[in-house]
Amino acid sequence: MSQMESSSSPFLPTLQTPLSEASPKPFKKSLVASFMEATTLRSPSFKEDTYFLTHLKPSEKKSLQELKEKLKASHEAVSMWGISLLSGDEKADVILLKFLRARDFRVQDSLQMLLKCLEWRKDFEADGIVEQDLGFKELEGVVAYMNGYDKEGHPVCYNAYGVFKDKEMYEKTFGDDFKLEKFLRWRVQVLERGIKLLHFKPGGINSIIQVTDLKDMPKRELRVASNHILSLFQDNYPEMVARKIFINVPWYFSVLYSVFSPFLTQRTKSKFVISKEGNVAETLYKFIRPENIPVQYGGLSRLGGSENGPSKPASEFTVKGGEKVNIQIEGIEAGATITWDIVVGGWELEYCAEFVPIAEGGYTIAVEKPRKIAAAEEAVHNLYTAKEAGKMVLSVDNTSSRKKKVAAYRYIVRKSTSAF
Structure with missing residues (x-):
């Protein structure tokens, strides 16, 4: 027997009538709750540049030309990321426009920033860092890693500290200046991959x-390392981040933010999207498709899962409060094998x-008996x-x-055929 893969179009979920629920009683919001609500899922004022010269103001075009002339006067040949x-x-x-934008098109300031960056890249040996083995295998896919793209096609870098x-892990990574410098090199390596x-x-x-x-995140212990990373990235990677999404934001974030804030430009702050604990999947689904979101954040992406080809597209749906959703996948023939993934953000329901x-x-065959799935559980994968x-x-x-909870599923059916 051989197997042949067939692509099936998912049927729309069959929604049962939601049970009626009494409206919850109003409650007074604390100062912290009000802060979190105000910052959760806000739309950043940041607008990404298109980099079309025709979209620049006359003054911005003039600044670009002046920067080119000043750079040419001081260097015969200079390149960055393999681009002259x-x-x-x-x-x-x-x-060049990235450096100009970072300094509000002030030519001299932009030139100084660019020259310092070129000097730093040379001293740091940043051009060849992607190929180096820096010895942080245990942090790969855990602390910082590239994984998939957002809905607009931007590569996504995940960070989790x-x-x-764990004190032993902290001392092993940040115990002295040498270890901190080595970690910074590894963190730059991850960014350079992106x-x-x-x-x-x-x-x-x-x-x-x-x-x-x-x-x-141990906020006090990581303060020094975090400040180093913020300063290094802001000085040497201008306009390289279109959006910064903070998830699982604890109540003390306002205090933590006040520590970081002095190191950030207003333009950088405008890129922030902040999501409190419990709203991770809801937040990420707004910007990233479920098949590109790691399973630990309510998505369907498993590290290493792309080795067999690109991720299969997922269908998104919403599970309202007091509602049961049935997803019916019809047309399965005898001998066929169906493989599926399904996830609900924040689960805490029966599947x-x-x-x-x-x-x-x-x-009717009970393939998976009804069971309560906890909030921290990852996507179900079965066949x-x-x-x-x-x-x-x-x-x-x-x-x-x-x-109400966001959710996603995908499936594929492999038909069984006889070889003649």
């Missing part, structure tokens, strides 16, 4: 998205999967080989909750 800054082509213009609440994915082209993808998980034969009088034709029904029961 004196070539006069559009890729060079994109880089909760692992450093930059290699950029187009440096007008109208193209010229910046990344950063998602920072503040859960369990089950059944196979319903198409033949009259057939018995089933049908012995007879029928349909698969995936059910999520949110009738015991009033909270």
